[in-house]
């Protein structure tokens with residue numbers, strides 16, 4: 449071996465050996481050496497620092513800004529460089545060459561499928577698109593203007609009650625999620641049914657009968673068929689739009705420990721059944737800081753109304769009155785690589801559906817924001833949601849369906865994490881600790897001796913209650 453290479457290796461191994469923290473606890477003068485592995489220290493090592501009462505030192509970290517809570521092999525993000533990879537494959541390459549169902553296989557099973565594996569995978573998923581008639585009947589009972597995410601969350605949760613054979617709550621002493629066949633069955637069911645639930649939520653909203661899944665159509669075509677077919681015998685969706693949606697689904701399939709995926713793992717840790725986990729993860733996604741951002745972006749663009757209103761809108765944002773939706777990210781401190789691809793898809797969709805006028809406001813908003821000190825200083829760039837709303841609008845989807853279009857593909861990522869969670873013996877029930885600053889050990893006060901508290905006055909008095917008091 450070359451001498452200089454050998455020297456380099458020795459230096460590297462010395463550096464690795466010194467990869468640790470030496471902490472002096474000034475409360476008692478004790479010193480502790482804590483190893484650093486992959487850029488983090490173990491919580492249990494920090495816990496070796498104890499106070500006089502023997503209590504472990506804790507880490508206060510709202511929003512888990514600095515907390516690593518699991519080991520994963522599913523996706524990799526480098527937020528500074530704007531890199532996203534699924535199982536090691538760059539997102540750009542997958543978006544160009546793959547399909548959503550193939551990517552879902554990759555995420556959930558770890559490798560790209562062979563031709564035969566893919567055929568089986570697609571067949572199994574498409575054969576699980578049918579809903580139990582009691583589920584479809586239940587879905588018809590939602591109010592006509594129910595938000596489709598509310599419908600989706602409730603329906604996925606209800607589905608748990610239809611599959612008792614997989615529900616750990618009903619199987620004392622058994623561990624159903626150690627059974628690969630049983631797990632795969634739930635994966636096929638959830639992947640298959642999510643497009644039907646999404647389409648039915650939409651059909652219910654517009655007061656049209658549900659379309660049963662069709663034979664001979666692929667996953668995306670089937671979804672669009674169930675959404676849009678009226679009574680045409682030869683309904684066929686536009687291939688350019690099918691491909692656009694396929695790519696959008698690839699981009700949304702997985703994004704490591706975002707709020708909803710963290711919720712999925714959180715719920716899985718209590719051993720609740722997978723349908724309830726999916727409902728909980730979808731509920732987390734629904735929020736406008738997460739998967740609801742695409743809907744929020746569109747409502748924001750409509751509210752801005754014209755390019756001339758952008759400067760005053762941005763002044764309000766900078767003054768802390770509202771946010772520029774579709775901008776900013778916890779991990780990306782550079783352009784979100786998905787947003788670059790989404791921007792390109794917009795032109796393909798416009799060539800079929802016509803240009804959505806809101807795109808002009810979005811592009812000008814982006815241009816101004818990217819040259820504004822406020823956004824530059826905070827490293828706020830467009831994220832995946834900034835342009836998707838404009839594309840979905842041009843495709844004719846109603847605004848409240850946008851988070852549903854995010855949820856369908858993200859189910860693949862959630863299931864990948866669910867499977868990974870159950871296979872990892874290091875995982876435990878999630879149980880963070882709190883910084884308790886409330887009152888302690890008080891004597892109970894009988895009701896006739898209690899004072900009306902400020903909290904009750906300020907937060908609970910409703911209009912109705914106020915009217916009652918006046919009367």
Ligand code: CMC
Pocket residue numbers: 511703706736737738739741765770771772773774775776777778779826828831832833
């Ligand atoms: N518009 C204006 N200011 C912002 C924005 C924004 N979109 N995002 C962050 N900031 C400011 C924030 O006010 C704060 O400023 P200061 O330091 O002066 O207090 C600073 O930037 C840091 O913000 P933060 O809220 O501490 O950052 P975070 O990492 O907790 O939040 C975020 C990340 C995505 C929730 C946030 O950027 C946001 O609310 N963006 C708008 C909603 C959105 O587009 N969400 C979609 C995220 S991508 C899709 C997904 O995976 O969910």
